[in-house]
Amino acid sequence: MYVAVKGGERAIENAHAWLAEERRGDTSVAELSLAQIREQLSLAVNRVMAEGSLYDPDLAALAIKQARGDLIEAIFLIRAYRTTLPRFGASRAVDTGAMACDRRISATFKDAPGGQVLGPTFDYTHRLLDFKLAAEGEVPPAPQAAPRGEPTPHITEFLGQEGLIQPEPESEAAPRDLTREPLEFPADRALRLQSLARGDEGFVLGMAYSTQRGYARNHAFVGELRIGRVAVEMDIPELGFAIEIGEVELTECETVNQFKGSKTEPPQFTRGYGLVFGQSERKAISMALVDRALRWQELGEDFLGAAAQDEEFVLSHCDNIQATGFLEHIKLPHYVDFQSELELVRKLRREAEERIAHREAAE
Amino acid sequence: MDGSSLYAGGFRNAPVDAAHAFRAAMTAMARPGDIRPITGAEPPAPLSVAAGTLLLTLCDPETRVHLAGAADRPEVRQWLSFHTGAPLCGADEADFALGTWADLMPLSRYRIGTPEYPDRSATLIVECDALANTGAVLSGPGIRDTARLSLPDLGVLQGNAMLYPLGCDFFFTCGDRVAALPRSTTIGAEG
Amino acid sequence: MTEQAYNFAYLDEQTKRMIRRAILKALAVPGYQVPFASREMPMPYGWGTGGVQVSAATLTPEDRLKVIDQGADDTTNAVSIRKFFERTAGVATTEATQEATVIQTRHRIPEAELTEDQILVYQVPIPEPLRFLEPRETETRKMHSLQEYGLMHVKLYEDISQHGAISTAYAYPVRVAGRYVMDPSPIPKFDNPKMEMAAIQLFGAGREQRIYAVPPHTRVVSLDFEDYPFEATRADHVCDLCGAADSYLDEVIMDDAGGRMFVCSDTDYCHTRREAVA
Known part of the structure; x- marks a missing residue:
């Protein structure tokens, strides 16, 4: 006998627990620190800050860790956090x-x-995998130039x-805020x-x-x-x-x-x-x-x-x-709309068949 | 009113007081003619509790407020500014306007929205000496059959309704009670 | 950050005021879509962020909230949203339609008639009923302002000439108070006639940044033609659990041979009927 599906709440809790375990991965491997992410995955951190619209490398690193490296998920975490922050004011335009x-x-x-x-550009690197990195090779310091004064x-x-x-015309008008x-x-x-x-x-x-x-x-x-x-x-x-x-x-x-x-x-x-x-x-x-x-x-x-x-x-x-969000929402239940389409297609097919039968009988 | 009281008279528990006040305002707007209690603010004279509560619930630095006639007093301005940060403006720019009917008129001064954005219109908070379910006969969205409400000026309000979907929307306040009249309501003379 | 660090019902007061102002204008112009500065919520766009923001701006601590998805209280997204408000607003929740003061829904209107004291909040994916005919917001806005709804009728009529019937089964467009054509959200057209109700109906589309409303007792007419009148259809069965012949039904596949059963999509309605018999 069919019983209405119950236990959605427990299913969600269990899914979250499993997710946390998967995020951590093999516990015999050392856990990533936020400082490691911030310093060694800095371009990922930059992208999360840019598209998350929040300049905070530590928070971006936390989001990347929590999102298991899914940068769009990390951006989402940052955006949802950002929206709750009080606004103290606006900076001057940077020069x-x-x-x-x-x-x-x-x-x-x-x-x-x-x-x-x-x-520090990738531009002229030859894109050859550097297997030394697999062995955690330390890098020699890069040559330094005197910083430009002016x-x-x-x-x-x-x-x-x-x-x-x-x-480009200068303007003092406050831009609209998206x-x-x-x-x-x-x-x-x-x-x-x-x-x-x-x-x-x-x-x-x-x-x-x-x-x-x-x-x-x-x-x-x-x-x-x-x-x-x-x-x-x-x-x-x-x-x-x-x-x-x-x-x-x-x-x-x-x-x-x-x-x-x-x-x-x-x-x-x-x-x-x-x-x-x-x-x-x-x-x-x-x-x-x-x-x-x-x-x-x-x-x-x-x-x-x-x-x-x-x-x-x-x-x-x-x-x-x-x-x-919108793309992935189509995996949510749509039983109800689908059911109404199902009924409609069945009805249209029935009517079409009747029309054909009617025509054949007339011939 | 002493100098310290402009800091007084705000919501005691803003999230909860504002939630209650908004429910009253929303229900009033959804059910034209319904008279609802609305409290939470203790504004300086001559503002009613209802009008003051509406201002604290709906206004902030993003809304422009017009204080009309007797409502445009330093105490009111300071109180409004301290509690909401709303900038004051003339009638033609107002998102919200507050005063007695006579002080608020003529209605033609207020924004009625544009055909593409009819929501960009003023909401008038009209302070009334009395508020009762008598007088004009209301019908339209939000009203089962008909409702009655004491309205200040049938002709002007009928003219506003003629502009639909453009037009102003109204709250009528008296003491700690509020009623509303959206532009969508059809107004008939008392029968 | 702890949960106490968030405001009552999650949103900050300024955001709630902005949403509340939009709701008031939406009620004043029934069926018109009011733009609002939808916030980024801690749940994905398309998963009810509009409904959640409208509910958050509407709830008081004394409210009793019901959340349904596909008519059911126990679908995972309904569970998730209910839990969000339990945590952030501390409101009581219920599965009983009659006991709820605020009902947030995705894709259904409850079977039990709603009353004066209730508010129904719809989650809306695409608020613009003309969007499938015209993808540009600048154009559809103009069409609404001029009441240029001919295109919609043409589309519905093309269905009739092709299929012999209007092939829109859900999100069936309605005309509100004789003025605006409105998307009722993806409810099955079976639910359309219920929209003339005593409760306040609020619609929130977070990603598309629109709020609209239908006040109580407002005329809501499903678009149709004299020779092809609107029909509120449902599966031609009774509920296999409670025997209801008047409710909207889900079809459930029972076995590998394709055996089917039909059950009420409104789980509270079905449950209440079975309790009454027992």
Whole structure:
């Protein structure tokens, strides 16, 4: 005899217990510490901070550990935690021109003040598995250069001096906050950038790649890519001035895109922009390309029907927490809707069969 | 009112007081004509307990509030600012407006929403000398057959209902009681 | 972080105020979808975050909460959400429909008639009834503002010409108070007629950031045609457990030979009927 399924609560508890055991793995192997994750899986930590929209390497490391290395799950944990935090205020806009750069490259000029600095990049590594790492080999210290004293100017400033690149208007207006207001279209550029900055790296990469392959191609050069630390300052009304509250590591990418001109304006280069927490170079470049593609309207270009130009498409689908939640919800019970479809299909089939039988009888 | 009392008169237990007050406000809005008790705040004069409680329940730095006429006093402003952080504004920008009917009018000053966003309209909190289930005959969403409510000005409110789905929404407050009239309600003269 | 570190009903007060304001506007314009700044909840989008936020903004400590998924109190996601509120709001919970003051549901309306003192909160995946006809929010918003619902009728009529019947079996669109076309959430169309009820109905779509509402006793009409009137259909069986002939039924596969039985999807309804007989 069928009895209605009971014991959902116990099933959930048991599943959680099993999950915890699986997360820990073989107990004869030493447990990972958060410091190990933070220091040795730092790019995973960076991605979780970037897409989780919370700059805290220790919390990101904890989330990665708890999520068994599933980065989207870790991002989810960070987002759910972030949303409960009180807000004490907003920082001043960070000055990336004053960044202490670990890496700074330009694809548009062979050399420029500040130089080309490769920094800690995978770029020219040969992708050969390094079996020494399996044996926990210690690494010799890297050579040191004297830190650069003066700030490293942005490459696009040099183009700007000649009026060769479109200036971006400065604004003191507070940007809308994606996490405190419902997303609404049309979205301005600040909101688009905000959305892309926390958007899924894979999704933004795919969109950017599609522009390179011809879906709204915008001929981007990496004008500059820089990675380093910048100071975060906050105005304290009681003090009447701003104080430095900490430092964050950022990756910034400015692309220089094909010139445009019109009857009233001489030809000029335009730009795309990417700014991401941590060392997140793939994401920053992708973001700049997609930003540029989304600017078609303000730059007087045609809408070519490409997905990367369609802000409603890009912004509605780039968030991996929204996407994964909705995708995975289809594994929840849908007995009721399925039952109503089942009844309907049976009824339609019955009626179709009756019609056929009726026709045959008439023939 | 002494200088310290602007800090007084707030919710004693904000999460719970606000939850109770919202349930009263929501039920009133869902059932036009229903008169409900609503308490929790002790606002400075001339605000009623009901009006003060609504302000504390619904307003914060994200809402703009218009204080009309006699309600626009320094004590009220300070109390509202201290407890909610809501910025004050003119009638044309208000998310919430508070005052007597005469002080709040004309109604044409308030936002009625846009065809694509009819929710972006003002909610008026109207302080009344009396609140009773007499007078105008109400029908429409939230009402089984008909309801009755003492309304300040039939013609103006009928005009507001004509704008549906645009228009303002109203809370009527008196002492520690509240009733509501959304724009969706059809208003008939007393029969 | 301990549970005490979270506010009553999890959400902070400012978030609750924002949701409460949206609920009031939703009640004032029945069937219209009010945008709200949905928060990131500690459960996945698509799993009831909208319903949970609406419930959290609505609950008082004295409430008695019932949570159902597919009509049942013991489905895992219902258990999970009920537990969330037991922990964060400390509210009493119940499985008895009549005893509940707030009922959060996914995909069903309880069989027992709801009363004036109850609130029904629906979890909504896609709040926009026109979404399957037009994917752009900017366009559907315009269509609602102009009451341009012709496309929906065309779609339903195309079904009729192709299948001889309207092939929408759940999330069957309704028109509310003669104005807005609304998605009733993926309830079976069997439940549509129940939407004209005495209780307050609130709908929360977290991922899509929309709240909408149907006040008590509001006219809710399922879209149809004069020659093809709306039909609230159910399996042509009685419940094999309680014998009910008026309830919505789940079909359960019993054996390898494909043997079937039909049971009430509303577990409390079925249980109450069996108790009454015993």
